[in-house]
Amino acid sequence: MDDLVQITLLSLGVSGLATAISLLIGLPLGTWLALSTFRSRGLVLSVVNTGMALPPVVAGLAVAFLLWRSGPLGDLGLIYTPSAIVLAEVVIATPVILGLAAAGIGQLDPRLQLQLQGLGASRWQTIWWLWREARLSLLAALMAGFGSVISEVGAAMMVGGNISGQTRVLTTAIVLDVGRGEFGSAVALAGILLALAFLINGVLTWAQLRKRQH
Amino acid sequence: MSVRLFSRRTAFPVDSGERTSALLQVRGLVVERGGRRVLDIGQFSVRRAETVAVVGPNGAGKSTLLLAMAFLLRPTRGELAFDGTPVTPRRSLALRRRIGLVLADPLLLDTTVRKNVASGLRFRGVRGRQAGLRVDEWLDRLGILALRDRHARELSSGEAQRVSLARALVLDPEVLLLDEPFASVDVAARAQLVDDTERLLRETERACLLVTHDLDEAGRLGSRMAVVVNGRLRQEGAPQEVLAKPVDPEVAAFVGVETRLPGRLLSVRDGLGTVMVQEHRVEAVTSLSPDRNVLCCLRPEDVTLRPLGRLSPPSPLTSARNRLEGRIVNVASKGPLVHVTVDCGALLVAAVTKTSTLEMGLRPGDRVEASFKATALHLIGLPG
Incomplete structure (x- = not known):
């Protein structure tokens, strides 16, 4: 039972932290990508879109290469730690949040920016109000980012090592339990994962419905 | 070739007389887009307490001029001055906070009417009771106080544009910039909104730059009219003068x-x-x-028609020096008037009221006499 709580908390912590970091990177970049016009914008967008479809195992492999004891960042000793999982999950979630944020802000009327500035908004006030106008899309981006990492197995396994009490998260624990034939425990963990997914989507649906009521 | 943008060293040459009256001025304003010159304005200004109506066909560059004068579009080159002070990128936010902007679409924020109208005040750090009172005052002056707690999405086109106008006017701007402010409004609500805007501009004695393609709006609201065609300022003057004596x-x-x-x-x-x-x-x-x-x-309303036929009345005594006989080739309804095209060797268009058309029984094929005064015929010099 203690295991279950510890694994759930670690999963939430690691994925939550990774999502937060991804938001800090993805939201400003996505905003910039949506609002700027430069020649290679199409190229950058297609790179981001590729990143959104990046197989988590590939992201895990890249981070594993980086953190491997003989790798470029091997001296940090991060391989098989929760930090390694966070790093891999940031690589997975950032393109998702960036791409969806850029799409959400890009959907706003381009003249809204002019209207806000014409009412005396500074650069930061303009960006803040554009985020506010695109808040549902941004919430969806955040949820999609979190959803992509909480349910991810391959990378967490590869760079975390599924070490009991240290880097074992919900998904890797389920894989292990099924391998051992411990279906009862696997089902319990899967139930928790499912409840989390339901919670995330519930929040999003509620926000959308509330907006539509107006 | 060096091009100085908003050079701070360039003193904006304004004589003292102009300084007191010209509030917003541009000089040598050029905007290029994709290598194409979309705007090229030698000199143009908006003075205190006047409404300048900028008119012109679609795509003439009117809106580009307005955005440049709102410091929202950086011109390829040219100088802008606000109240005698040259506009630089560093000063543009401070100067933008002295204008009010209304675009063709209301572009309201996803919140209540009150919060929309208060948004510009919030940008300036004005909040609370003081802001609330100012917002309510302007909602009332635009006749939408009852809508203040509604969500912006629940408004009609006319109501939404009133909110947009209130949102600009509550800022007590020194210059109001209106870009086709009535274009998105239902025809039914438009006349009343034009009336109210005219009254508010008069009451507030606000300098205003109005961009429109509608000559009626321009003539009613504008104390001065500026015609922009193909990115160039072709003519400026009193609306009546521009309508009667076009330069090209x-x-x-x-x-x-x-x-x-x-x-x-x-x-x-x-x-x-x-x-x-x-x-x-x-x-x-x-x-x-x-x-x-x-x-x-020759404007159609300056041409008088008289049917010719066996029972035609004698020629009335008028001061019209020009009389041409011809045959009606087309009768077309234009709003409250009827435009009658007469072939007198050359094609002439006359505007006649619907009642007169019926009384005179004007029909294609009928013979008529078209007359107009020598003062009504305006000549534009052509090369050669």
């Missing part, structure tokens, strides 16, 4: 001069010119010198 063929076409006939100015005596238009000799008041090609401009 394109302005003439835009301001509703339906009859534009090429002719030759033969002679001028005491300001009265004789023009040969095809086989007709007509007279026009002009300051042009004789022996040159001209374009004869």
